[in-house]
Amino acid sequence: MRIGVLVSGSGSNLAALIEQVHGVTATIAGVCSSNAGALALERARAADIESAVFSLPGHGGDSARRDAAMADWLEERGVDLVVCAGFMGVLTNGFLARFPARVLNLHPSLLPAFPGRSAIDDAYAARVAATGVTVHLVDEVLDGGPIVAQTRVPVNYDETPEGLRSRIHAEEHRLLPAVVERVARGALDLDDIARKART
Ligand code: GRF
Numbered sequence: 001m002r003i004g005v006l007v008s009g010s011g012s013n014l015a016a017l018i019e020q021v022h023g024v025t026a027t028i029a030g031v032c033s034s035n036a037g038a039l040a041l042e043r044a045r046a047a048d049i050e051s052a053v054f055s056l057p058g059h060g061g062d063s064a065r066r067d068a069a070m071a072d073w074l075e076e077r078g079v080d081l082v083v084c085a086g087f088m089g090v091l092t093n094g095f096l097a098r099f100p101a102r103v104l105n106l107h108p109s110l111l112p113a114f115p116g117r118s119a120i121d122d123a124y125a126a127r128v129a130a131t132g133v134t135v136h137l138v139d140e141v142l143d144g145g146p147i148v149a150q151t152r153v154p155v156n157y158d159e160t161p162e163g164l165r166s167r168i169h170a171e172e173h174r175l176l177p178a179v180v181e182r183v184a185r186g187a188l189d190l191d192d193i194a195r196k197a198r199t
Helices: 012-020 039-046 063-076 093-098 119-125 161-185 190-198
Strands: 002-007 027-033 051-053 081-084 103-107 130-137 147-154
Touching: 002 012, 002 039, 012 027, 012 039, 012 161, 027 039, 027 063, 039 051, 063 093, 081 161, 103 161, 119 130, 119 161, 130 161, 130 190, 147 161
Parallel strands: 002 027, 002 081, 027 051, 081 103
Antiparallel strands: 103 130, 130 147
């Protein structure tokens, strides 16, 4: 299986995929960043993985145009699974239609609880007993697609939000590669998950 990873920031989840999946059960065929300054791009280069920047300003602020160029680039590299790992931005329906039931996103909460960008801080502020990590299929609803896998992370209010953040990231670095590995082995059927969510 050939994977395209979409990033915007530090790329610690990309690093986990490179370490645990790349060249083992699947190939990371390309990395797309919405941001030219992303540390994730350096990680891709260090691993000899092709990368490219697809910023919104670079496409006149037109996300449909940006996403079409990104989908072309991924298709040219034979990508059959797209993984959003810290990708900031909402993918257009045009992009999703090019990879039906083949776009995964990683989110640092137990969705549907705490969607959005400040999920870890929001969960901590809500004083929930537990939060976690979700891998889900991307659809047109932000952080709303069918859930593929989740890990629960108990919250300990003796620790700071930073402590919680680092435990959540550690779980992300386990869950995302495990899901991708199961999809690549054929042990997880994304079409089936998408189909069941529609019924
Ligand atoms: C992760 O917490 C992910 O859940 C969220 O963005 C963060 C990306 O971190 N969507 P990194 O760039 O992989 O280090």
